[in-house]
Amino acid sequence: MKLALLALRNLARNRRRTAISLAVVATGTAALLLTAGFVAFSFEGLSEAMIHGGLGHLEIARQSATEGRTATLERSVADGLDDWQALQQQVEALPGVLAAAPTLHVAGMASTAAGRSAAFLGVAGDPVRERRMGFTVKVRQGVEMADAPPREGEDQVLLTQGLAQTLGVGPGDRMTLLAVDPDGMLNALDVTVAGLITTGVQELDTRYLRLHLHSAQRLLGTASASNLLVTLDRTSRTDEALHRLRGVLAGHQPPLAVVPWTERAPFYRQVRALYRGIFWFLGSIVFALVVLATSNTLAMAVMERVRELGTLRALGTSIGQVAGLVGLEALWLGLIGGVLGDLLGAALIVALNWLNISMAPPPGAVDPIELRVLFVPEAFVGTILLMLAVLALAAVGPVLRVARLRIVEALAHT
Amino acid sequence: MTTPPVFDARGLVKRYILGETTVEALRGVDLEVSAGEVLVVAGPSGSGKSTLLHLLGTLDEPDAGSLTLAGTATATMNERARTLFRRSRLGFVFQTFNLLPVLSAEENVELPLWLAGVGARERRERARAVLAEVGLEHRFGHRPDQLSGGERQRVAIARAIVHRPLAVLADEPTGNLDSETATEVMDLLMALNRSRETVVVVSTHDPALIARAPRRVVLRDGRIAADTRGAAA
Ligand SMILES: Nc1ncnc2c1ncn2[C@@H]1O[C@H](COP(=O)(O)OP(=O)(O)O)[C@@H](O)[C@H]1O
Ligand SMILES: [Mg+2]
Numbered sequence: 001m002k003l004a005l006l007a008l009r010n011l012a013r014n015r016r017r018t019a020i021s022l023a024v025v026a027t028g029t030a031a032l033l034l035t036a037g038f039v040a041f042s043f044e045g046l047s048e049a050m051i052h053g054g055l056g057h058l059e060i061a062r063q064s065a066t067e068g069r070t071a072t073l074e075r076s077v078a079d080g081l082d083d084w085q086a087l088q089q090q091v092e093a094l095p096g097v098l099a100a101a102p103t104l105h106v107a108g109m110a111s112t113a114a115g116r117s118a119a120f121l122g123v124a125g126d127p128v129r130e131r132r133m134g135f136t137v138k139v140r141q142g143v144e145m146a147d148a149p150p151r152e153g154e155d156q157v158l159l160t161q162g163l164a165q166t167l168g169v170g171p172g173d174r175m176t177l178l179a180v181d182p183d184g185m186l187n188a189l190d191v192t193v194a195g196l197i198t199t200g201v202q203e204l205d206t207r208y209l210r211l212h213l214h215s216a217q218r219l220l221g222t223a224s225a226s227n228l229l230v231t232l233d234r235t236s237r238t239d240e241a242l243h244r245l246r247g248v249l250a251g252h253q254p255p256l257a258v259v260p261w262t263e264r265a266p267f268y269r270q271v272r273a274l275y276r277g278i279f280w281f282l283g284s285i286v287f288a289l290v291v292l293a294t295s296n297t298l299a300m301a302v303m304e305r306v307r308e309l310g311t312l313r314a315l316g317t318s319i320g321q322v323a324g325l326v327g328l329e330a331l332w333l334g335l336i337g338g339v340l341g342d343l344l345g346a347a348l349i350v351a352l353n354w355l356n357i358s359m360a361p362p363p364g365a366v367d368p369i370e371l372r373v374l375f376v377p378e379a380f381v382g383t384i385l386l387m388l389a390v391l392a393l394a395a396v397g398p399v400l401r402v403a404r405l406r407i408v409e410a411l412a413h414t
Numbered sequence: 415m416t417t418p419p420v421f422d423a424r425g426l427v428k429r430y431i432l433g434e435t436t437v438e439a440l441r442g443v444d445l446e447v448s449a450g451e452v453l454v455v456a457g458p459s460g461s462g463k464s465t466l467l468h469l470l471g472t473l474d475e476p477d478a479g480s481l482t483l484a485g486t487a488t489a490t491m492n493e494r495a496r497t498l499f500r501r502s503r504l505g506f507v508f509q510t511f512n513l514l515p516v517l518s519a520e521e522n523v524e525l526p527l528w529l530a531g532v533g534a535r536e537r538r539e540r541a542r543a544v545l546a547e548v549g550l551e552h553r554f555g556h557r558p559d560q561l562s563g564g565e566r567q568r569v570a571i572a573r574a575i576v577h578r579p580l581a582v583l584a585d586e587p588t589g590n591l592d593s594e595t596a597t598e599v600m601d602l603l604m605a606l607n608r609s610r611e612t613v614v615v616v617s618t619h620d621p622a623l624i625a626r627a628p629r630r631v632v633l634r635d636g637r638i639a640a641d642t643r644g645a646a647a
Contacts, residue, residue, distance in 0.1 A: 006514075006517075009516040009517075012516070013516060307510075307512065308512070308515075311508070311512040311514075312514075315500065315506060315525060315526055315573075316499075316501020316504075317497075318497050319497075321529075407473045407474070408468050408473050411473070411512075
């Protein structure tokens with residue numbers, strides 16, 4: 001017979017009270033798991049939306065183009081990659097790389113025959129490559145841009161809805177793009193609006209447009225690209241790929257920079273801090289509630305058993321042993337409650353995901369999203385450890401009480 | 415070399431402070447108990463019997479006087495030493511039995527052996543042997559709430575002697591039993607003393623039981639009023 005087993009048997013004495021304590025611990029555990037799963041889902045969803053909305057996992061650009069720049073959609077073409085095709089081949093041969101797509105950034109003025117005009121921020125790319133990379137550009141109205149490089153006079157654009165509204169154009173309408181080329185000359189390109197899109201980011205939706213790489217090169221009179229966007233088969237391999245790429249490209253002239261998406265995503269750090277804050281806030285509340293609820297029942301369990309504990313002391317059980325007995329009861333509650341909570345949490349996660357609940361769009365986003373709660377393996381282990389800590393804290397009072405028990409008084413206790 | 419007495423109390427004083435008033439539960443008790451003795455501590459309720467047994471059992475400390483246990487002065491023992499002394503050298507029997515309700519009779523009896531670090535097999539064998547000795551060979555697996563009062567006290571006695579202590583201290587062990595069972599329990603305690611030379615100190619105020627004791631210490635108002643040996647007058 002071990003102290004731990006004796007503690008376990010003591011828990012079975014007042015089944016109702018033990019059941020209530022276990023329910024409290026399990027509910028707290030499950031609540032944390034749901035929170036962790038939802039936070040992970042939100043964060044991952046946001047991350048994937050950014051990555052597949054056009055950030056890619058990694059960006060390769062000239063060192064000089066990235067230094068001190070945070071506006072990652074405005075890499076100047078003067079600082080572009082002349083040998084992007086060779087780089088593309090080299091990078092796409094690496095393991096884990098889905099594709100490397102060139103983009104060309106062009107900022108300028110769009111104007112219509114009706115005399116309306118607006119500043120635009122254009123990102124040009126290769127639609128075939130981008131499809132392979134999993135970039136999703138949802139066309140709200142009209143059609144997608146043609147895959148094949150457009151012939152002269154057949155250039156197309158996809159406009160964000162806000163920009164289309166400012167310009168008063170829609171699918172099928174024609175307009176003119178004006179931009180300054182690397183030599184400082186003002187060039188113009190006539191384009192047709194193929195369709196309307198959204199970036200998912202409200203601020204960007206008033207001036208963003210997309211066009212084919214060839215159209216942008218024609219507009220700017222260049223064969224370069226601003227950068228290469230690299231996507232990987234898995235987001236979790238970003239760091240690994242980052243280091244490999246930096247190694248592979250180390251000797252390149254002019255020097256290149258490899259930038260992970262986390263450095264380019266707008267508000268990445270803030271959003272992560274926000275989600276962490278939410279999680280820790282809820283975690284603290286659960287922690288406090290479970291400590292309050294269980295310390296009370298632990299104290300009751302000790303109070304009811306004062307004479308028994310006094311008897312144990314009289315028989316030569318040490319202070320450490322009787323205190324350990326009470327402490328172990330608490331730890332059992334934490335362990336069993338935590339495991340039950342994990343099971344409950346898993347069941348709730350499955351159930352919630354099965355319900356397909358749709359939610360309001362997250363901050364900055366446009367579309368409503370489907371509620372999903374992820375399984376976060378670390379959280380399943382972490383909550384059990386947390387509950388052990390919670391119960392250890394809740395047991396401090398009762399354990400001290402037991403340690404200070406005066407034997408004669410305890411024996412006289414009724 | 416003579417063996418020191420198991421209990422050697424000199425001028426034991428114990429006071430309880432209750433707000434303004436101080437109760438002198440023991441007012442200078444001298445008592446010497448040698449190995450193998452059986453004695454009954456008699457006296458009316460409130461005379462200090464429990465207090466004396468608590469002091470003898472190192473469950474409480476005297477306010478004055480000295481107590482030497484098998485040659486060791488309790489004043490030199492710290493909390494840990496007293497705990498270890500109780501664990502290895504003393505056994506306790508209580509009026510309210512005080513068995514652990516979650517343990518079977520056998521497991522309750524094993525408890526002192528477990529505390530002493532005895533292995534599982536030997537624990538079980540010794541516990542069963544002692545339970546058989548007190549007439550409970552058919553009750554090994556019963557929980558206390560499945561036993562009668564007399565049976566519970568037998569389990570408690572088995573628990574008090576299983577680790578072969580120097581002395582068993584029994585404070586009103588028959589107080590919660592009917593007179594027939596009380597006599598049986600008392601006879602059992604004395605029989606145990608005969609078979610293993612264990613000191614037995616029993617407190618009681620039951621005249622029928624006092625009469626059966628080989629030595630009688632009578633307390634009155636915290637003082638020893640009489641200390642007699644041999645058959646009662
Ligand atoms: N914890 C205590 N606090 C105050 N007074 C006590 C306490 N324990 C015992 N007493 C008093 O000490 C005296 C002796 O008590 P006790 O040793 O229990 O006597 P007995 O066991 O012979 O009935 C009594 O007057 C009792 O009221
Ligand atoms: Mg008493």
